[in-house]
Amino acid sequence: NAGVTQTPKFQVLKTGQSMTLQCAQDMNHEYMSWYRQDPGMGLRLIHYSVGAGITDQGEVPNGYNVSRSTTEDFPLRLLSAAPSQTSVYFCASSYSAGRETQYFGPGTRLLVL
């Protein structure tokens, strides 16, 4: 199993550009989530999904959209990038709920100029 994969590993955007961060898992996990990690701020939940077709907001959802059309994929979309979105983004998944071991992807480092 590849586990949780994320692409790209690193991206530079200009303010106002849009992009999609990809996340996929091959473990048949129902629960998937997106976090951003900033120095001194820990891991903050952006959006999460308890299964295909179901998504919900986390702590910091503004500026981000998600969809979950399949069990395997959970892309994160930035509609109009802002410098405040410069961060490291982690995708995570678990078997059935957030109260189980979260398996994190390798992360995507995003720089917005």
Next chain:
Amino acid sequence: GENVEQHPSTLSVQEGDSAVIKCTYSDSASNYFPWYKQELGKRPQLIIDIRSNVGEKKDQRIAVTLNKTAKHFSLHITETQPEDSAVYFCAAYIQKLVFGTGTRLLVSP
């Protein structure tokens, strides 16, 4: 929503000493409390977790305690080793997982 506070933000110990990291949570309905370790440049990985029906759990040199009345839980690492140096995150779960801000542990030889 749930709020998790974690202290200290940095912790320096000598090899062989014990380290304790403390977290408090706000929602008394939270029922799952994991701890993650993140080495420099790597992804977070689960090291131990505890559920609300248990007061303490141990795994070799690592232990976690939970006080539901006070709404706090702690990570205890005994006989620390240089490879324990990392950032440690606590988290609490009620419908979604909310993390603390992390503790950078440095173990000096």
